[in-house]
Amino acid sequence: GNSVTQMEGPVTLSEEAFLTINCTYTATGYPSLFWYVQYPGEGLQLLLKATKADDKGSNKGFEATYRKETTSFHLEKGSVQVSDSAVYFCALKALSGGYNKLIFGAGTRLAVHP
């Protein structure tokens, strides 16, 4: 079946550190892949996406590359800020039950300290 696995958190970093949050997936076919971010007290919002192999999604300094050979979509940022503290969800869109369904990972909490 379709599933998403993320690295467990929390991830704690100092400001300006390099960030990687790992995400791997299992799916039939070639799903679209997403990263959503949830800031404290808010709903999830789309951070970036990629729709085919080797695509790189980017937004707000974050990047993720769709790697079909390793079935991965790791999130990276070169220099994190305190304002990046949030929970990050990896997700895939795949056909399930007759419609394109979003399947979320468990989420990874990031805490950035000054």
Added chain:
Amino acid sequence: DADVTQTPRNRITKTGKRIMLECSQTKGHDRMYWYRQDPGLGLQLIYYSFDVKDINKGEISDGYSVSRQAQAKFSLSLESAIPNQTALYFCATSEGRTGTSGGNTGELFFGEGSRLTVL
């Protein structure tokens, strides 16, 4: 004002009580969803609706029911709340042509969440 609005934002209730969570949207989207978020489990889909006449069960629909009163409104009900329904509930919307199974971008637009505690 938020595009997707949930009420109430917080609710504490007792076992056996009936609870309704309401969601309204101004995005003009056909598709609406209810998700439940539990720590360490991510988001689980409870119900989804592609238009007013189309309502479908998600992964964890037992103990829940929904009503799509209008294109802009989608309510979630717990007929008899139990403690393991304590969670954060999110409403979401997405684009999509009515009656089709594909063609949308996959982007969901979420409300700010309703935190429900069942004692």
